[in-house]
Amino acid sequence: MTAVTDHTDHTDRSDRSDRSDHTDRSDRSDHAEGTDRSDRAGQSERAERGAVSGAGDAAPKSGPWDDGLIARRAGDQHGEGARDGAPAAGSGTYDGQLKQRLDALRELVGLSRTRLDGATLAEAGRVLDEASARRRLSARHTVVAIAGATGSGKSTLFNSLAGVPLSETGLRRPTTSAPIACSWTDGAAGLLDRLGIPGRQRRRPLQGQHGDAPLEGLVLVDLPDHDSAAPEHREQVDRVLALVDAVVWVVDPEKYADAMLHERYLRPMAGHAEVMFVVLNQVDRLPGDAAEQVLDDLRRLLDEDGIALGEHGEPGATVLPLSALTGEGVGELREALDQFTAERTAAARRIGADVDAAADRLRPVYAAGRQVGLSEAAREEFADRLADAVGAAAAGQAAERAWSRGANKACGTPWLRLWRWYEAQRALTSPATAPVPPAEEEATARQRVEHAVRAVGEAAATGLPVAWGQAVREAATRGAEGLPEALDALAVNPPQGAGHGGAAQEGTAHGGATRPPRPGWWPVAVLVQASMTILQILGGLWLLAQIIGVVPPNLGVPALMMLAGIVGGPCVEWACRFAAKGPARRYGQDAERRLRDAAAACGRARVLDPVAAELLRYREVREQYVRVAGFSTTGR
Template structure:
């Protein structure tokens, strides 16, 4: 039976002990005690004599290292652990080696994983979160009594997923809808950040809502690892003058159930630790997962990449600055200023105030607050939401209890994750503002639509077609109601000057070119009116829709002009038209009768009587033009209505063609923009 006194550090840090126990084949009983040395001296159990006996056999232990387990004594932060090992002798092997990990703690060589598995099986303890450092339990009574096997519940703790409130859920749904509606109009780079926010929000929602992940970030030599160790109460992260000291992120959890959160950060099991086990610390910081990051200004590129990656995943950040680099432009321009909207989940700690004499610490702290205000970071100094700014010394411990208390309240609220996601949504919305916010009311007014229809009607010659229809109606009326002598003269004129055809063909070609130019100008004008005030991507989409609709528009308008022009055949005749024709025929007959009568008198066929035939001829000669004049006056109204009807039909045909090919696609783009703008307003939390 060999008794050893060690600290509560995980057996992974003592590969020699693990390998010795692995080969023993005997059961091992292990109890961990956490107590203060002063309290132990007061107990009846004489720990001092026990340690003396153990250390007095130190040389013998070295000589008989191959026969019995090596005794060890560790007094770190006032913690001791008692192990009672009972195993047979084992020859010492010269192949046993110790390894050292990247943070200065001893690690196993080959076969260390098997030793851990054996220890876990022997002790009957199951660790769901993969932390190397084991949880210990303190047993202190008035009298010493035999060590008993600890009874530990091996069931994994119940993890409650994170719950978003109604407002944040609505904003996330709106952002998801916004991204979906915008994929065909915006490039993937513009929507990349919004998509990443949605992915991270979905991933974080599935994980524990009872834990808060806080990262400690800072520049080289700022003392963030010292602060990490001071908060944990145990030297977990390596500190030193070598730069950079922290090469990989280290996680420390104050409670179980944070394995999935740490897995999300990509921190392996060998870099996961437990803080100093204390009932007061557990009650104060229960649910905290603290992550020590590499230097953000490290010369190693992979260190900076790790910092940027983890900062996008944690719930809150503690920025540690020192009196020399608190105004570093890299820190303010690359991190603090872009994350000004995350002030509620940001802590800024001025470390190493023990190096500042007198009131210099207060002066530096005031200047730091001034710089943060210039960065746009709201400071929660009077109870309002904002960043927390503190000063402390991780080396001397001055100010660390205040930070621990503030962290305790912050973690106890269980709202950091929701505030972080909400701030991420705000940041994504702010970056999307140029592609969704319009400068003025967007859309096509009725005046713009009517103007476009008028331009198309002018392009197809609707007004000219109406005037031509009116002239055609009048010409038909003149032919029906005019005197025969006038119709004969017009027929003679038409036969005398026949059209050559060359001038009309050239005029048609010129008119067609002019009409095409008018159509293109009308499309450009309405597209600019529709795109006015829109963000650049949506204005470009509106113009492209107008260009696509204008293809083939001129040909379609020509076909409509032919079909919707004046109807084939003669214009319709009003009711008085037959009466006018009969009256004109009567006047012609009177002229004929009077002329024949006078001719009969001249040849002696009839008795001389000039009064009646002359009267008949005068009535016919005067009455014919009179009837023609009356018909012209009566035909003005019907001819005008006929021309307007023809112009209306052509205008409606041109407007319908332009609406189907140009205005409807423009309206669809404007409707899509209005929809995404409403979703964007929901994302910003303003509402519609």
């Protein structure tokens, strides 16, 4: 045994030395050619993405996770050719779909970094990093790990597939303390370096066995026991399982239903069924039909774990019975592995399954429970609250009253105007203090604005995932800073057409304010009212002239003139007041509408637009998530 091992080690070292020289020369030439290809591919990809990247193309490339724009361009790094001259991992139609999903995941992470914490995006970042690392390595090789519990016979199976005892077997537990790799084809050094397997743990199989499948491109890794008592062994198992392209789970009749195996490994890896083999070893120990019964029970457990079984040509895990000790069923496993490696799609399938798992973990972060967005009713309610806070209705009523007072003043009798002037002069001379708006009204208006902002933030965040809902609320809160002050400025200096009524209400006109518009009948009414006044004056002068004897006595005509003026003046004033109700109401409504629109525009610019921008960002991110998850955007 020692002699065989020494001979094998010596042969392995010499082979590795020869392969290293050959690989180094080929790597240098292939790398130069691959770099040229990657430069051309990168230029083409950047040209296609120019419209998306925009100004972000000028930003320095410090890594694929800086921000959304840089994340869009991070895919250029994956245009590098394979170092060994082979095509990218999983090339073909499936790789085109996989590349689109990886690009979408990269975009998703870049757009979400400012909204989500690093722990939430850590798994997605790991998948992108590992996909990038695997893509740059050989696609001609398929890395398959053999994993199992203590005493399951995985090392014996490893040796049986290699045709020579490469991994130590025995009764001492644990037997395998470090991963051991066996490569059937040259050029797998980069893959083994990625797995962290040192040169002393790398082997070559016995070649040329008659009737055996060639297993060209296979890289087989014997792992330590996943249930080992040594924590470092379990850590190595978990680390390598996250990097290999496929895994062969070896179970025995005693531990095939072990809860640790199913709960810690098989169930979480249910989405990786297409790159998974489950072999029931040591069937030679089972009498009669016991092997079939145990195999059926194993299939039942795998089905409960959610692992699809590749039966009847369907994609899924391959389940086989065998005996590594006697060789029963090992040939079927070799043929399955040979066909599996010949397809050269294991790496792409593994990466695709990793993307599926990352999408499932991110579903609560991006998948909304309902149609999201800010409804028109919520916008109208927000505008109503702001209009109420700025006093648009009161301003409209004040404008209506001011217009009515202007009409009464212009069309009223001069004697009534004289009386009102006298009352105003007497009010000015009386000791009275100017009214001061109470502080309670200002506080109430501010509370109304804050309540309106909270309400619209909650309405916009309804149905969103927690992180994005919080981002929408924060956008509304940030936009509301300074909104009460802006509304106060609108109330003091309303937009054109709304300020005149408010100013007339207090009896003071703002400098430069235009006069309210007057209807066409207004001059006619003023002329008629002036005529009534002239009749009164002429009638009075005529009577006075008769009293002093200037004109002959004739009481009828001057009395009728005075009576017509006295009665006609109030009638004209009443008719004008009645006719002024419609225009005054329209003027007040126009003043209310202008102030309401100004308040709504202020709230839209400060609150609704930032909220809409955050919702648009979420929709963009969710669209990327839909691409990552492989769903159709139709109807979503």
